[in-house]
Amino acid sequence: MPPLQISRTRDRLESPHALHPVDLAPLVGTWVNFDTAATGVHHLEIGDRDGELTVHTWGSGMPDPHDWGEAVGEPFTDGVALDAAVAFRANYDFGFARVMLACYLNKRLLVVDAYTVFQDGSGRSPYFRRDHFYIP
């Protein structure tokens, strides 16, 4: 077998690796923002639907949170030969704006980085926002 292509040392597989589905369990649950006055993401429901990571997000709103609906998440492990999910990405396109959620676990804290780009000519800047979530 020809050597695997790598873009950096970490891509290297040190020994044969049987392909396993990623274990989504560490990510699954309802994650609530630590900051009750947060103006960004309010909470997320993350699920495992037959091996597919589902991400349902609510943004802060008055009087009720904005329901962003469900998106497919892409799970990531901590290395090329590992199976437990430690991070995920999900994309939302609202037409007037698109948001990439780039998220990872730190212990049992979920860190959610939202990269937002407005597409409506409103003059609002692309912006970055970080929030921290826990499972109550």
Place this chain on the structure above:
Amino acid sequence: MEAQSVRLEDRPAGEAPGGGQVDPSPMLGTWHNTDKNTGGIVRMQLAERSGTFLVHAWAAGAPDLHDWGEAAAMAHAANAHSHEGMAFSAVYDFGFVETILAAYTKSGILVLDTFNTFKDGSGRSNYFTREFFHR
């Protein structure tokens, strides 16, 4: 007409719109990984050329570093009303793997997350990294 929003912080603050432009200059320069033994990205050069914000990355390899070349980057501010760049995202597609860079700066440190998706059927797991850089 009221601007659309999906969370409170999306709402315009009332000041004159800035055209949605973010100045990446606070992030420009060469950033070095704080871990000298990293198996990931060793250094990055952030530059602006002809109005385009670019990232150039070099990754760990032996005997030489892997030169990833340049990729267009998107600068982000700290909120929708600021024009000062403090974060960016970029995509490298190497064919066999796609790497998304998602980075922000804080107190002189650049924190880089990478999301790596293999497309070569090699059985390698898609993986995440988080590394720290200084200028």
